[in-house]
Amino acid sequence: xxxxxxxxxxxxxxxxxxxxxxxxxxxxxxxxxxxxxxxxxxxxxxxxxxxxxxxxxxxxxxxxxxxxxxxxxxxxxxxxxxxxxxxxxxxxxxxxxxxxxxxxxxxxxxxxxxxxxxxxxxxxxxxxxxxxxxxxxxxxxxxxxxxxxxxxxxxxxxxxxxxxxxxxxxxxxxxxxxxxxxxxxxxxxxxxxxxxxxxxxxxxxxxxxxxxxxxxxxxxxxxxxxxxxxxxxxxxxxxxxxxxxxxxxxxxxxxxxxxxxxxxxxxxxxxxxxxxxxxxxxxxxxxxxxxxxxxxxxxxxxxxxxxxxxxxxxxxxxxxxxxxxxxxxxxxxxxxxxxxxxxxxxxxxxxxxxxxxxxxxxxxxxxxxxxxxxxxxxxxxxxxxxxxxxxxxxxxxxxxxxxxxxxxx
Amino acid sequence: xxxxxxxxxxxxxxxxxxxxxxxxxxxxxxxxxxxxxxxxxxxxxxxxxxxxxxxxxxxxxxxxxxxxxxxxxxxxxxxxxxxxxxxxxxxxxxxxxxxxxxxxxxxxxxxxxxxxxxxxxxxxxxxxxxxxxxxxxxxxxxxxxxxxxxxxxxxxxxxxxxxxxxxxxxxxxxxxxxxxxxxxxxxxxxxxxxxxxxxxxxxxxxxxxxxxxxxxxxxxxxxxxxxxxxxxxxxxxxxxxxxxxxxxxxxxxxxxxxxxxxxxxxxxxxxxxxxxxxxxxxxxxxxxxxxxxxxxxxxxxxxxxxxxxxxxxxxxxxxxxxxxxxxxxxxxxxxxxxxxxxxxxxxxxxxxxxxxxxxxxxxxxxxxxxxxxxxxxxxxxxxxxxxxxxxxxxxxxxxxxxxxxxxxx
DNA sequence: AGCGTATGTTGTGACCGGCAACAAATAGAC
DNA sequence: GTCTATTTGTTGCCGGTCACAACATACGCT
Numbered sequence: 086x087x088x089x090x091x092x093x094x095x096x097x098x099x100x101x102x103x104x105x106x107x108x109x110x111x112x113x114x115x116x117x118x119x120x121x122x123x124x125x126x127x128x129x130x131x132x133x134x135x136x137x138x139x140x141x142x143x144x145x146x147x148x149x150x151x152x153x154x155x156x157x158x159x160x161x162x163x164x165x166x167x168x169x170x171x172x173x174x175x176x177x178x179x180x181x182x183x184x185x186x187x188x189x190x191x192x193x194x195x196x197x198x199x200x201x202x203x204x205x206x207x208x209x210x211x212x213x214x215x216x217x218x219x220x221x222x223x224x225x226x227x228x229x230x231x232x233x234x235x236x237x238x239x240x241x242x243x244x245x246x247x248x249x250x251x252x253x254x255x256x257x258x259x260x261x262x263x264x265x266x267x268x269x270x271x272x273x274x275x276x277x278x279x280x281x282x283x284x285x286x287x288x289x290x291x292x293x294x295x296x297x298x299x300x301x302x303x304x305x306x307x308x309x310x311x312x313x314x315x316x317x318x319x320x321x322x323x324x325x326x327x328x329x330x331x332x333x334x335x336x337x338x339x340x341x342x343x344x345x346x347x348x349x350x351x352x353x354x355x356x357x358x359x360x361x362x363x364x365x366x367x368x369x370x371x372x373x374x375x376x377x378x379x380x381x382x383x384x385x386x387x388x389x390x391x392x393x394x395x396x397x398x399x400x401x402x403x404x405x406x407x408x409x410x411x412x413x414x415x416x417x418x419x420x421x422x423x424x425x426x427x428x429x430x431x432x433x434x435x436x437x438x439x440x441x442x443x444x445x446x447x448x449x450x451x452x453x454x455x456x457x458x459x460x461x462x463x464x465x466x467x468x469x470x471x472x473x474x475x476x477x478x479x480x481x482x483x484x485x486x487x488x489x490x491x492x493x494x
Numbered sequence: 495x496x497x498x499x500x501x502x503x504x505x506x507x508x509x510x511x512x513x514x515x516x517x518x519x520x521x522x523x524x525x526x527x528x529x530x531x532x533x534x535x536x537x538x539x540x541x542x543x544x545x546x547x548x549x550x551x552x553x554x555x556x557x558x559x560x561x562x563x564x565x566x567x568x569x570x571x572x573x574x575x576x577x578x579x580x581x582x583x584x585x586x587x588x589x590x591x592x593x594x595x596x597x598x599x600x601x602x603x604x605x606x607x608x609x610x611x612x613x614x615x616x617x618x619x620x621x622x623x624x625x626x627x628x629x630x631x632x633x634x635x636x637x638x639x640x641x642x643x644x645x646x647x648x649x650x651x652x653x654x655x656x657x658x659x660x661x662x663x664x665x666x667x668x669x670x671x672x673x674x675x676x677x678x679x680x681x682x683x684x685x686x687x688x689x690x691x692x693x694x695x696x697x698x699x700x701x702x703x704x705x706x707x708x709x710x711x712x713x714x715x716x717x718x719x720x721x722x723x724x725x726x727x728x729x730x731x732x733x734x735x736x737x738x739x740x741x742x743x744x745x746x747x748x749x750x751x752x753x754x755x756x757x758x759x760x761x762x763x764x765x766x767x768x769x770x771x772x773x774x775x776x777x778x779x780x781x782x783x784x785x786x787x788x789x790x791x792x793x794x795x796x797x798x799x800x801x802x803x804x805x806x807x808x809x810x811x812x813x814x815x816x817x818x819x820x821x822x823x824x825x826x827x828x829x830x831x832x833x834x835x836x837x838x839x840x841x842x843x844x845x846x847x848x849x850x851x852x853x854x855x856x857x858x859x860x861x862x863x864x865x866x867x868x869x870x871x872x873x874x875x876x877x878x879x880x881x882x883x884x885x886x887x888x889x890x891x892x893x894x895x896x897x898x899x900x901x902x903x
Numbered sequence: 904a905g906c907g908t909a910t911g912t913t914g915t916g917a918c919c920g921g922c923a924a925c926a927a928a929t930a931g932a933c
Numbered sequence: 934g935t936c937t938a939t940t941t942g943t944t945g946c947c948g949g950t951c952a953c954a955a956c957a958t959a960c961g962c963t
Contacts, residue, residue: 101920104513104949104950104951111510124910126911138952140912160960164961165910165958166910166959168911259866306738328832329831331834336829336862337826340830341825343752353860413753417750420749421745421749423743450762454740517920533941544921544922549942549943572930573928573941574927574929574940575941576941
């Protein structure tokens with residue numbers, strides 16, 4: 086029997102809907118869900134396809150280097166034991182890069198969704214030119230690529246997270262105030278994949294949200310709130326990122342909390358950022374850096390944490406107030422979207438011990454479905470590396486979502 | 495060649511992914527988009543399928559009674575003119591029912607998306623028992639069914655809109671305060687389709703939103719705000735209704751406008767309904783019904799309109815304030831969802847001359863993408879019949895979305 | 904050892920879509 | 934009026950994909 090690839094090459098054009106592609110994705114997804122514990126027969130049962138079909142699909146996935154056989158399945162009942170299937174930890178991997186305001190992070194994730202390499206460098210990007218920033222990115226990316234290759238991985242694509250608004254196509258940065266970028270077409274400037282694939286581009290909060298979804302679309306629906314200099318959110322619906330009409334969904338930093346509130350640089354008044362943003366918390370807690378102007382994110386976030394741990398009343402009050410306001414706004418978001426889970430990320434992650442109870446209380450108080458369902462407030466599993474991790478994951482997810490495109494180069 | 499139906503009967507089981515089903519839907523969608531002006535060759539061009547395949551698909555759709563040939567296409571260039579294809583105006587149709595607080599509406603929509611019958615009865619349901627309300631519904635549904643049958647239509651399904659929260663499965667009404675319904679399983683109580691199909695169930699605002707989307711998913715993304723006794727919204731993303739995790743997405747009536755605002759029956763303070771709801775507008779305009787308690791919707795909405803037309807200052811001020819608050823909240827919703835269009839429905843439709851400018855101003859002022867994109871504020875094309883129409887449309891849309899399920903009974 | 908059971912493979916038939924060839928129907932050129 | 938170019942719709946053929954059944958394989962249990 087000729088290899089599947091050879092056979093397909095003969096096909097003149099692919100039909101508008103290719104069932105094989107869908108079935109391959111279905112089978113691969115099944116393998117990913119129970120990696121190492123599922124057999125060909127299990128795939129057949131899980132997908133509803135015939136055993137012979139499942140077998141053929143798996144053979145193709147194995148031939149393409151995405152799946153491998155690992156021993157045999159646990160034999161519980163009588164009958165021939167199946168050969169266990171698992172995602173290949175070598176093979177294609179994704180590179181994620183996070184160009185944040187005061188640090189840059191890179192991350193490599195393999196096909197199984199595991200982090201294989203990560204590197205975070207604290208560098209304040211403010212005041213530096215685009216060329217300089219991109220050079221740093223390139224340096225970090227090269228380091229990651231070398232490490233990945235030494236580890237036997239094939240980096241097949243990269244994705245970049247930026248603290249700003251990105252157009253839906255993922256080609257240009259519409260606005261990243263803290264990097265000084267505006268309508269910048271970065272599709273040619275960013276490091277490409279090993280085979281020349283262009284880097285994907287998205288907002289930091291979006292990729293961070295994806296880090297929580299993991300490899301599969303099993304994470305359900307949730308709202309990921311990322312506290313940074315601003316306040317951003319990523320919306321994940323049924324494990325899939327919702328990006329909106331223009332790609333800037335989840336921009337909640339400038340939702341109005343109080344029409345008569347303090348003025349915001351955006352030109353309006355009483356924006357959420359003025360209550361729950363990083364600088365707002367610092368100001369409310371009475372923490373200044375002397376000059377009283379701009380702050381870096383990590384050091385001062387640590388400072389807040391320290392003071393809170395020490396029991397400083399002003400800091401505790403500031404966190405409580407920020408949590409309450411944040412919770413009130415987020416409750417509205419959860420109601421509108423009808424999403425039952427909230428994940429606190431960014432600086433909110435380390436501030437969660439003081440922030441989360443307030444958020445939880447407000448959310449519960451304003452949640453519509455109170456009585457039938459209760460919203461769940463959790464803390465991000467990853468820290469500063471979340472955006473880079475999510476970016477790297479997004480690369481691998483595209484392979485798992487459509488393996489045929491990968492198999493046919 | 496044997497008929498397609500006969501051939502398919504021989505097939506033992508359908509594969510997990512049936513390309514035929516997708517292609518039939520694709521072809522039918524193409525017909526729907528350019529009903530009466532497209533030929534088989536046009537379908538092929540529009541879908542990317544081969545002419546022979548398109549022909550076979552169309553033959554099956556014609557055999558199934560969904561499509562018919564109508565004359566020939568306009569002959570512009572050289573070549574044989576094509577036979578024009580159109581959706582059948584007879585054939586399957588949908589029944590939509592709206593059990594509103596103070597009126598009941600039924601509506602029949604044929605396969606082309608055209609309204610073939612509608613009937614609105616003003617009846618206040620408050621204080622009436624479930625049995626009584628359902629009897630009314632049944633009576634109206636019977637009338638619609640008779641009219642539809644006399645018109646040569648085949649009512650293949652029905653959908654019911656209720657002013658309240660419905661579970662995601664569409665089987666039970668979780669809460670409809672103004673009907674006095676709570677956790678009511680209505681799936682057996684509502685009129686079924688001609689072939690025993692159970693009625694679909696959804697929130698009034700959701701179905702009203704669908705009325706704006708039309709038969710096809712071509713309406714893009716928008717937020718439909720329905721002003722009733724409460725304030726509800728339907729979220730339509732890429733022409734498809736977004737229902738949320740539990741089915742109660744779009745419940746914006748109790749979003750907090752002001753944490754220190756007036757108390758709301760829901761137990762919280764400063765909810766949107768207290769500013770932009772029907773009764774709030776009446777109160778702010780100084781319109782009372784003597785007893786000062788409950789109002790009906792239509793008559794008092796007309797009253798507001800009359801006073802506004804007469805230039806009553808209190809009414810104009812009330813509408814301006816309601817519009818401003820509504821616009822502020824909706825701007826936040828549009829930002830979160832990244833949706834660029836807003837449709838005003840319910841009582842907001844007739845109040846739009848005074849409300850819309852304020853809404854538009856606030857939305858524009860708070861819209862994030864100001865500068866790159868501007869939000870569009872429009873008025874619902876349908877009035878009180880919008881929910882019933884949307885409900886009926888939802889039935890027909892399921893056929894257009896998956897014709898194979900219809901063809902195989 | 905034999906039986907029942909589950910797994911993986913192979914061969915067959917059916918369905919589906921692309922392709923090419925052909926008849927049909929028209930516009931335009933001469 | 935006739936011929937040509939062009940477009941449409943149909944038909945036969947072939948390749949790809951999948952369901953199904955039959956079979957070899959490998960295990961537990963008796």
